[in-house]
Amino acid sequence: MPRVAIIILNWNGWADTIQCIDSIHLLSNSDYDVILVDNHSSDSSIENIRRYCEGTGDKKLIGNAPIHLFELLEDDVDSYALDLSSYNHLEPCRRLILIKNNENHGYARGNNIGIRFALNALKSKYILILNNDVIIKDKEMLGKLTGAINRDSRIGAVSPILRSTAGEIQRTCTGNLPDFLDFIFVYTFIGQRLFKESKVLKKHFNYDYPFDRPREFGVLGGSCILFRSQALEGVGLFDENTFLYWEEYIIGCKFARHGWKLLLNPDTEVIHKGESCIKNMNLKSWARYWSIKSELYYIENYASMNAIKRSIIRFTLLLETILALFDTILKGGESKFDREYELKSISILLGYPAKTGASWQQDTPEQHGRSF
Numbered sequence: 001m002p003r004v005a006i007i008i009l010n011w012n013g014w015a016d017t018i019q020c021i022d023s024i025h026l027l028s029n030s031d032y033d034v035i036l037v038d039n040h041s042s043d044s045s046i047e048n049i050r051r052y053c054e055g056t057g058d059k060k061l062i063g064n065a066p067i068h069l070f071e072l073l074e075d076d077v078d079s080y081a082l083d084l085s086s087y088n089h090l091e092p093c094r095r096l097i098l099i100k101n102n103e104n105h106g107y108a109r110g111n112n113i114g115i116r117f118a119l120n121a122l123k124s125k126y127i128l129i130l131n132n133d134v135i136i137k138d139k140e141m142l143g144k145l146t147g148a149i150n151r152d153s154r155i156g157a158v159s160p161i162l163r164s165t166a167g168e169i170q171r172t173c174t175g176n177l178p179d180f181l182d183f184i185f186v187y188t189f190i191g192q193r194l195f196k197e198s199k200v201l202k203k204h205f206n207y208d209y210p211f212d213r214p215r216e217f218g219v220l221g222g223s224c225i226l227f228r229s230q231a232l233e234g235v236g237l238f239d240e241n242t243f244l245y246w247e248e249y250i251i252g253c254k255f256a257r258h259g260w261k262l263l264l265n266p267d268t269e270v271i272h273k274g275e276s277c278i279k280n281m282n283l284k285s286w287a288r289y290w291s292i293k294s295e296l297y298y299i300e301n302y303a304s305m306n307a308i309k310r311s312i313i314r315f316t317l318l319l320e321t322i323l324a325l326f327d328t329i330l331k332g333g334e335s336k337f338d339r340e341y342e343l344k345s346i347s348i349l350l351g352y353p354a355k356t357g358a359s360w361q362q363d364t365p366e367q368h369g370r371s372f
Contacts (some may be wrong), residue, residue: 002125004032004142004226005118008132009110011038014045016133016273018052023136025093032142033122035097037114039104046100053096067096074101077113082121106243107222115237119229127232131223133273141268145226148214148265156231156260157251159220161211161269170272171205173221173264177252178204180305183313187295188320211266220262222248223272231260241301244287246294253302285324285341292317292345318349 006024010017017036024034038045053067068090072080077099087095099114111129118124126146138144141160149158162170178187185200202208209215225248235254238247255262295317299310325342 005124108238175219177218
């Protein structure tokens with residue numbers, strides 16, 4: 001089977017990351033590479049990853065043999081000369097590439113750094129983007145995904161079924177690219193509360209799909225996606241103008257514009273500890289802030305709709321954010337909403353320029369313990 005590079009992004013989540021790596025090492029496939037990109041963690045992630053590889057941490061290594069850790073800095077990614085002869089001599093479960101980023105770049109840019117290294121240094125034919133809170137149970141998963149992607153030369157990406165720890169299917173893996181009604185009834189707090197289990201939501205996430213055969217969708221769950229490298233390179237990788245959220249919608253739109261298909265393969269599945277976006281209606285204010293910024297960016301740059309519809313969506317988001325701010329004021333310090341981030345959200349919804357790219361770093365919510 002052609003080489004697969006598995007990209008894992010870590011930020012202050014070393015325990016989940018180690019569990020994820022352990023599950024990867026149980027795969028039956030013998031030709032994969034694990035590239036761990038640390039997004040400038042502020043906890044002891046790097047130290048614990050090193051201890052894990054040495055076999056001196058709390059987690060027992062599979063087979064009791066140490067893992068050879070290849071460490072490099074973000075600035076050295078493009079020039080790093082990996083000794084492929086010694087590297088390839090090691091079994092996949094006995095080697096790990098660790099890229100240490102200079103700052104928290106968020107999801108898109110953080111993953112892109114790992115992807116570029118895989119393409120340039122390893123010449124990987126496939127790229128598997130894997131959230132660090134994903135656990136692989138199917139030892140044949142890689143073979144099933146690569147087999148599915150090779151059924152059609154225009155399939156650019158394939159995903160397994162995503163299940164929660166409770167066993168429920170996360171419908172983010174069976175979505176369509178959102179239209180105007182989806183933005184109102186599915187992607188707003190008000191719409192979710194007033195129109196729960198609406199026809200619009202069920203249609204958007206294809207509730208009629210029985211998971212009995214592979215099927216094409218407009219959007220795949222971003223927690224676990226196998227990309228054809230040719231396709232991912234052709235669309236320019238992930239759009240780095242978002243810091244967090246909406247990445248799978250943007251990449252789905254980019255793939256559609258370039259004629260690539262997205263496929264769900266129900267023959268294999270993974271466990272994703274994170275909640276499905278359908279149920280995640282009580283997002284903390286900082287997370288809603290990032291989601292709103294990314295959603296506005298998507299609407300302005302990828303969604304096909306006129307200015308009136310875009311204004312209606314913006315107004316709906318503004319209304320629910322104002323309500324959230326009132327909730328913060330009424331509940332005081334006990335509220336789940338943070339006043340500062342609600343005010344920031346209101347500011348960008350009123351038309352103040354939303355900063356993008358690297359300038360977003362000044363708003364990185366590290367104090368809230370979010371890992372991505």
